[in-house]
Amino acid sequence: MSERIQLAHGSGGKLSHDLVREVMLPAFANAALAEMHDGAKVTAGGARLAFTTDSYVVKPLFFAGGDIGKLAVCGTVNDLAMTGAVPLYLSAGFIIEEGFAIDDLRRIVVSMRRAADEAGVAIVTGDTKVVEKGAVDGLYINTAGVGVLLDGVDISPRRVRPGQDIILSGPIGDHAIAIMSERHGLTLPASVTSDCAPLAGLVKAILTAVPDGVAVLRDPTRGGIATTLNEIASQAQVGIFLDETAIPVRPAVQAVCEILGFDPLYLANEGKMLVFVEQVFTEQVLNIMNAHPYGREARVIGRVTAQPAGQVGLRTAIGGMRLLDMLVGDQLPRIC
Amino acid sequence: MSERIQLAHGSGGKLSHDLVREVMLPAFANAALAEMHDGAKVTAGGARLAFTTDSYVVKPLFFAGGDIGKLAVCGTVNDLAMTGAVPLYLSAGFIIEEGFAIDDLRRIVVSMRRAADEAGVAIVTGDTKVVEKGAVDGLYINTAGVGVLLDGVDISPRRVRPGQDIILSGPIGDHAIAIMSERHGLTLPASVTSDCAPLAGLVKAILTAVPDGVAVLRDPTRGGIATTLNEIASQAQVGIFLDETAIPVRPAVQAVCEILGFDPLYLANEGKMLVFVEQVFTEQVLNIMNAHPYGREARVIGRVTAQPAGQVGLRTAIGGMRLLDMLVGDQLPRIC
Amino acid sequence: MCLAVPAVILSRQDMLATVSVSGVTRQVSLMLLPEAQVGDYVLIHAGFAIQTIDAEEARRTLELFKELEKYEEFNG
Amino acid sequence: MCLAVPAVILSRQDMLATVSVSGVTRQVSLMLLPEAQVGDYVLIHAGFAIQTIDAEEARRTLELFKELEKYEEFNG
Amino acid sequence: MKNLTADRVRQLADYYTAEIARLADRPLRLMEVCGTHTVAIFKAGIRQLLPEQVELVSGPGCPVCVTPNDYLDTAIAYSRQSGVIIATFGDMLRVPGSSSSLMQEKARGADIRIVYSPLDSLAIARAHPDKRVIFLAVGFETTAPTTAAAILAAEQAGIDNFFVLTSHKLVPPALRALLTAGGAGVRVDGLLLPGHVCTVTGLAPFRFLAEECGTPAVVAGFEALDILQAVYMLVKQIRAGVARLENQYARVVRPEGNPAAQAALAKVYGEVDAAWRGIGVIPASGLGVREEYARFDARYVLGVDVEPTREAAGCRCGEVLRGVIKPPACPLFGRACTSDHPVGACMVSVEGACAAWYKYGAGRWQF
Amino acid sequence: MKNLTADRVRQLADYYTAEIARLADRPLRLMEVCGTHTVAIFKAGIRQLLPEQVELVSGPGCPVCVTPNDYLDTAIAYSRQSGVIIATFGDMLRVPGSSSSLMQEKARGADIRIVYSPLDSLAIARAHPDKRVIFLAVGFETTAPTTAAAILAAEQAGIDNFFVLTSHKLVPPALRALLTAGGAGVRVDGLLLPGHVCTVTGLAPFRFLAEECGTPAVVAGFEALDILQAVYMLVKQIRAGVARLENQYARVVRPEGNPAAQAALAKVYGEVDAAWRGIGVIPASGLGVREEYARFDARYVLGVDVEPTREAAGCRCGEVLRGVIKPPACPLFGRACTSDHPVGACMVSVEGACAAWYKYGAGRWQF
Ligand code: SF4
Ligand code: SF4
Ligand SMILES: [Mg+2]
Ligand SMILES: [Mg+2]
Ligand SMILES: [Mg+2]
Ligand SMILES: [Mg+2]
Numbered sequence A, B: 001m002s003e004r005i006q007l008a009h010g011s012g013g014k015l016s017h018d019l020v021r022e023v024m025l026p027a028f029a030n031a032a033l034a035e036m037h038d039g040a041k042v043t044a045g046g047a048r049l050a051f052t053t054d055s056y057v058v059k060p061l062f063f064a065g066g067d068i069g070k071l072a073v074c075g076t077v078n079d080l081a082m083t084g085a086v087p088l089y090l091s092a093g094f095i096i097e098e099g100f101a102i103d104d105l106r107r108i109v110v111s112m113r114r115a116a117d118e119a120g121v122a123i124v125t126g127d128t129k130v131v132e133k134g135a136v137d138g139l140y141i142n143t144a145g146v147g148v149l150l151d152g153v154d155i156s157p158r159r160v161r162p163g164q165d166i167i168l169s170g171p172i173g174d175h176a177i178a179i180m181s182e183r184h185g186l187t188l189p190a191s192v193t194s195d196c197a198p199l200a201g202l203v204k205a206i207l208t209a210v211p212d213g214v215a216v217l218r219d220p221t222r223g224g225i226a227t228t229l230n231e232i233a234s235q236a237q238v239g240i241f242l243d244e245t246a247i248p249v250r251p252a253v254q255a256v257c258e259i260l261g262f263d264p265l266y267l268a269n270e271g272k273m274l275v276f277v278e279q280v281f282t283e284q285v286l287n288i289m290n291a292h293p294y295g296r297e298a299r300v301i302g303r304v305t306a307q308p309a310g311q312v313g314l315r316t317a318i319g320g321m322r323l324l325d326m327l328v329g330d331q332l333p334r335i336c
Numbered sequence C, D: 001m002c003l004a005v006p007a008v009i010l011s012r013q014d015m016l017a018t019v020s021v022s023g024v025t026r027q028v029s030l031m032l033l034p035e036a037q038v039g040d041y042v043l044i045h046a047g048f049a050i051q052t053i054d055a056e057e058a059r060r061t062l063e064l065f066k067e068l069e070k071y072e073e074f075n076g
Numbered sequence E, F: 001m002k003n004l005t006a007d008r009v010r011q012l013a014d015y016y017t018a019e020i021a022r023l024a025d026r027p028l029r030l031m032e033v034c035g036t037h038t039v040a041i042f043k044a045g046i047r048q049l050l051p052e053q054v055e056l057v058s059g060p061g062c063p064v065c066v067t068p069n070d071y072l073d074t075a076i077a078y079s080r081q082s083g084v085i086i087a088t089f090g091d092m093l094r095v096p097g098s099s100s101s102l103m104q105e106k107a108r109g110a111d112i113r114i115v116y117s118p119l120d121s122l123a124i125a126r127a128h129p130d131k132r133v134i135f136l137a138v139g140f141e142t143t144a145p146t147t148a149a150a151i152l153a154a155e156q157a158g159i160d161n162f163f164v165l166t167s168h169k170l171v172p173p174a175l176r177a178l179l180t181a182g183g184a185g186v187r188v189d190g191l192l193l194p195g196h197v198c199t200v201t202g203l204a205p206f207r208f209l210a211e212e213c214g215t216p217a218v219v220a221g222f223e224a225l226d227i228l229q230a231v232y233m234l235v236k237q238i239r240a241g242v243a244r245l246e247n248q249y250a251r252v253v254r255p256e257g258n259p260a261a262q263a264a265l266a267k268v269y270g271e272v273d274a275a276w277r278g279i280g281v282i283p284a285s286g287l288g289v290r291e292e293y294a295r296f297d298a299r300y301v302l303g304v305d306v307e308p309t310r311e312a313a314g315c316r317c318g319e320v321l322r323g324v325i326k327p328p329a330c331p332l333f334g335r336a337c338t339s340d341h342p343v344g345a346c347m348v349s350v351e352g353a354c355a356a357w358y359k360y361g362a363g364r365w366q367f
């Protein structure tokens, strides 16, 4: 481990995992944390709860399809949903730079409320810190969330088995591209916006219908589906086989990737999920998803295999086969 | 409300309250939040829970008596305890500046673990974001906490009544002074360090013995005991009468206040609490507190009165009487 | 170091053109391709248009693929 | 604008002194009080020592309070 | 007096308040000149302890309050220049200028640093050789020598990016103006003189008060008991029908003052006419950087465009500062003007009379 | 080719791979010169589709890889100067110099901006007139004209705080050195030529390959099918026993190249000898800023102390870049040297052969 934190330690890729594994896990060591899921499963006062947190440091604060507030609600709601819980309560911690426009803050909290309403959660506790000009870049938001685990549902990489299908809920990269385009002087067609959305409703619909047919749910945020699938392959010690042509990418997203030298498989999503489902339930789950606004374009993109354990492979459009590795560092705009 | 966020919006004083009242509460409007307590009381899966969050932006990161990690655990544990809950689980969200020394991060997480162990909580979920050099000042930590409300306990300003005694658990200002001194080139005697400590054990001891004799618990952090007592006076619509000579302030803390032009009544504490107790239980509670390491110097500093509703008065050392107002803005080092 | 993408020129002011790649628009310089016209397909590299794309030749590349037909005949 | 606090000089190098206020130490300039000695009680304002405190006079202030004794006699 | 027990403090306070009540046989208006006294009086609840007959009114001794808007406006204009760091005592930060304050400028991105000593500004200048550091030099005779010393230190160290924007003021000329203003003067039966100003100046500049104006005056310390004792000494003089200059604060204030501080001051600064909010221009009541040190004078070497000065509408700070009215007499007090939304300098400055009245309970606040 | 359906793409790919397998009647070593080709080949899984007989080896066409450490060291030294902003393509950020990388310097506080175009650096220079903006000008003939154009634009706009640190390199001299190195040369049966370099240069500079060296060569585009087709064209030449220069990428590559780009380049830059990692100094294989534009040349106008250059111990990038060994033959590959802890430039650069082998599965990775 290098002696100083680099951007890549926060990008969700290999260095992030090293940091968690080498610094955080040993210090905090406990069973709930060790699962390294999107959220912890805990028991309190006899209730089975999910508990999770994320900080949101997105720039720009307002982007096509959302803003940092919507993101802060959806991201944490989704992490709760991915554990198989019904999200109930959120906390909101604001760190604000002196000089921040209060009108912008208003827009952001209104947007949080709107997203919370849609997700069926209440923001019940909060904190506001103001730091000196220059001590933070505008505004960061942390949210933590508490939910109740659905009865009869056990979402865990332990339950991933060869033969399960992998469903992706829709086209990838929309969120990252909405953000990147603003940063790099690219103008997207109006039809392409961040996919930022709360998936709690969709998840509840699936798990209510098929409580024990789903092994894992995961939202491919930082690091994209490549990183998320590598995590699962490694946690479950299975192989994952993907079909490149089955993975939906919007033409404009593909275009930005080509302009900036990105790979859509590593791009962050904020309203998408991967569902590992027993093959017998695949069709039923797909039907439920396709009927829901956030799963209309859901499709099977691959399946679980026994070998090679811990690796993800991709059959390319021309029929080639290659390894799909975890992201190392951030994707940087490149010209080669 | 001014159009831009100022430092004072985060200092825990009047502007902070305005911001919460005018921006946050209307947007998030719900009963749990409206109580404006240290933490929200909620129900999930049949369990009565407390839920709270705080972000920690302290500078310097390491100070006499603690560090940002210890603070991030104790602060949130204490907010849970102040609602009458037994703290169980914490989340930890790190926002780290590129270039931060990983060894410092290690020290901080080890310190978090140590504080968590003492408080009897587990850090079960977390998040790490790394932002560009200059986009954050070193490291900020957010923690959120979940606890179970103790049976038969109802901590709420609604229960504050004239005649109740106000107990302070020990000398004030130690934490703020440990921080300020480092910033202003003052060297404290080794005996004075931050009071940063988890109060969950002390609270549990009190509430187990006297479950219904305690109306309110509150940790006087940002804004000090003056601000906390004003909050309670205003929420409960009672008067609060304090005896200046009863309020313990260490000589070194008093000295720093005189040098920098501060008032100890407005200084932040991180291991102190105020207990509003029915007079019949005062002695019992004092005995329990004095027997506990974090309450050895606890004493009655004032009492609740019917009038003037919403105000705090202070009898001074020479027998004068004056209003003790909320803090407006941050205390700034001054020479007048 | 030679990533480049095809784009169509939507408009042009002096040596600056607005180009579109699948609906994504950006500004590029025409300093290295001064004769480019609105409607031209051009290759973009590092913020510059560096060549026009020849539709006729593109078609011819596809025609090379015509050999495939023999293959298909052969393999049925 | 005239907050000032009494402090005792612990050590001195040239025009810089380390002073203590109830055990809290800091550096102050002696530019405005060049004759101050280690052990002197001095008044500190805005980072400078601005006067020595006269122990004799401090005692005399307390003595003024002696009038109190008459009062105590009178009021019992 | 730190070594008195709480009981003894209370006993002494009781004694002096009783004596004051006994001696004050007619309504008395005593003025505390110094803002630091104002705060100490309110914080200790002294006003409430005094008999109704004895009234304390605040004077023009809050330097932040008496500094006219154009000074703040100039500081704000400098803070908007790129490459400028403003170094200031915390006291100045919230004070409103004509349309902004340093706090607001800081929130907008100006580089404004709070310092505790003028020497801290020198250190900032040394650390940022590519910036111009402007120290806001405000305050009375107590503080002015520290600015002078910093300029002398900058000269010695060859620091060429340190500048001062001076608004230092002198107390005696203001008192003279106040007590002798043709008819507009306020009745003052006695003066509590600023102990720390006298620490520097000595007693001589204040002798005219008793000798020329016939006003009893006592130089006072800042502990609650110091102030009670000084009030007692004033009341005793008045009862005896004399007007003397007495020194309650002799443990610190020498008749001759601090000669080293006076010398530093005289070396760097000379007396100039100065404008006081509410009083107007008073001859020889301010300090200007001498020509020999003009290269440290921001106004002299750094050009700046300053907005036209506007005073806050309806604010009666001027009358408050002269002791003509008490803050609650201002129609804005506690309504449009509160400590969280201050209108005038007297409400925003920690030492301002309006701020003290508001923060510590207006009138004789009782529980 | 974007308008081909997925099925049609698959059909075409099957056809070419079958034809290649049919035609390749002996072991063939084909070199893809360009790093962008290397990445495209691995990303599309082309290596796995080719018959065992046909082997693709990477050449010296990753500009980041062939740039020796002293260039990075110089950039790092500049980044440590105060008042300097380094503007660079993202590709350079992680590349190790002798003891640091730009990424590490950024984490330590250097002002390093990632740009997508040299024109972005010009905009930075315009926005920060008080800083010196140094653009890291690396790349081959495709990229060099864009640097030249930026310098011409800076000249026209009168921007005087924009500088370039040039390490532009030319492909043909490197290929000549590789194919003609006395005995140390590697066997290459055919060359995939860099389509975007040829877009600028045209075909003439590459004619020597077939004509002088007798090596078949095909200028190739960057889609998977372009590459398969170009390999097929090479294999057909070899099977036919001929050596020609063919142009698979005629939709973009004209025989004469891009005259405007060539003119801009010739105006600003002249040919100079240049050091290539693993190959050594090759005469007239680099570009140097002409005297007329020397004021834009960082090395010419901005002094800097650079640490002594050290190459990473044990790294065999040099051999990898000449196609002498494949990455797994390096003992560090996948052990001490991985993409998260790279030792050499070939592992850290996105286009590096070691990085591609590691990231996309070493050898003919099969599921
Ligand atoms: S109350 Fe406010 S407006 Fe009135 S005089 Fe005082 S500062 Fe001015
Ligand atoms: S594997 Fe690493 S050490 Fe070996 S040649 Fe490649 S870059 Fe160098
Ligand atoms: Mg989370
Ligand atoms: Mg998340
Ligand atoms: Mg809080
Ligand atoms: Mg997630």
Ligand SMILES: [Mg+2]
Binding pocket: B038, B078, B079, B082, B218, B219, B220, B221
């Ligand atoms: Mg609290």
Ligand SMILES: [Mg+2]
Binding pocket: A126, A127, B038, B039, B052, B053, B054, B076, B079
């Ligand atoms: Mg809290």
Ligand SMILES: [Mg+2]
Binding pocket: B038, B054, B075, B076, B079, B221
């Ligand atoms: Mg708290």
Ligand SMILES: [Mg+2]
Binding pocket: A053, A054, A055, B126, B127, B128
């Ligand atoms: Mg996270």
Ligand SMILES: [Mg+2]
Binding pocket: E078, E079, E080, E081, E082, E083, E084, E085, E110, E111
């Ligand atoms: Mg400025």
Ligand SMILES: [Mg+2]
Binding pocket: F078, F079, F080, F081, F082, F083, F084, F085, F110, F111
């Ligand atoms: Mg630099």
